[in-house]
Amino acid sequence: DGGITQSPKYLFRKEGQNVTLSCEQNLNHDAMYWYRQDPGQGLRLIYYSQIVNDFQKGDIAEGYSVSREKKESFPLTVTSAQKNPTAFYLCASRSFGNSNQPQHFGDGTRLSIL
Amino acid sequence: EDQVTQSPEALRLQEGESSSLNCSYTVSGLRGLFWYRQDPGKGPEFLFTLYSAGEEKEKERLKATLTKKESFLHITAPKPEDSATYLCAVQLGGYSGGGADGLTFGKGTHLIIQP
Numbered sequence: 548d549g550g551i552t553q554s555p556k557y558l559f560r561k562e563g564q565n566v567t568l569s570c571e572q573n574l575n576h577d578a579m580y581w582y583r584q585d586p587g588q589g590l591r592l593i594y595y596s597q598i599v600n601d602f603q604k605g606d607i608a609e610g611y612s613v614s615r616e617k618k619e620s621f622p623l624t625v626t627s628a629q630k631n632p633t634a635f636y637l638c639a640s641r642s643f644g645n646s647n648q649p650q651h652f653g654d655g656t657r658l659s660i661l
Numbered sequence: 662e663d664q665v666t667q668s669p670e671a672l673r674l675q676e677g678e679s680s681s682l683n684c685s686y687t688v689s690g691l692r693g694l695f696w697y698r699q700d701p702g703k704g705p706e707f708l709f710t711l712y713s714a715g716e717e718k719e720k721e722r723l724k725a726t727l728t729k730k731e732s733f734l735h736i737t738a739p740k741p742e743d744s745a746t747y748l749c750a751v752q753l754g755g756y757s758g759g760g761a762d763g764l765t766f767g768k769g770t771h772l773i774i775q776p
Contacts, residue, residue, distance in 0.1 A: 551704075553704075578762060580762075580763060580764075582766075587768065589665070589748075589765075589766035589768045590705075590748070590750075590764070590766040591766075592763040592765075595763050603762070605763055606763075637704050637705070647692050647693040647710065647712065649693075649695055649707045649710050650695075650707070650764060651707060652697075652704030652707075653704050654702075654703050654704045655702070655704050657702075
């Protein structure tokens with residue numbers, strides 16, 4: 548079945564460590580997105596990519612990095628510079644059709660600090 | 662600053678008791694308003710897209726409407742399986758419209774339907 552796969556489901560980070568969250572889609576979507584969700588807050592945009600080898604910062608990009616080497620993959624690295632990384636991370640994708648196509652989401656990765 | 666506000670924050674209904682959730686927005690250049698359903702520990706599931714004032718969309722017990730300032734998600738005769746957090750989001754720019762891409766989300770309405 549087509550969809551968006553995020554892995555791992557749970558991830559633990561030690562102080563000073565970089566960790567990478569995986570996001571893969573087999574929907575042939577053009578654009579991919581990373582959001583962060585904290586309790587009591589709306590989803591906030593970290594980074595997005597509309598085309599391979601290009602990506603743009605969202606509202607809260609500091610302490611994060613991404614790459615888009617393949618259309619189907621958009622990994623997110625949470626660096627040691629991100630001082631409050633504990634959150635639920637959601638990856639999304641969408642196609643660019645004639646109308647404003649909706650974003651579809653994976654089932655998230657929950658990141659915690661050891 | 663562009664903003665999306667959802668109300669109420671939480672709503673508890675009896676099975677079969679109809680109600681509405683509100684999403685008000687203060688943005689310019691709206692290119693679409695989206696409703697999602699999110700279950701605990703899961704990603705948001707797409708429900709509806711609304712593009713212009715006066716537009717309505719329906720799916721089973723759910724009906725979404727849009728005005729120039731707000732959107733409503735009407736739930737008719739809800740069942741316990743409708744319990745979830747309902748998220749509203751707006752899109753401003755994008756690939757075909759220029760400007761930054763991505764959605765601006767409200768904080769959601771946590772809906773509980775009691776049997």
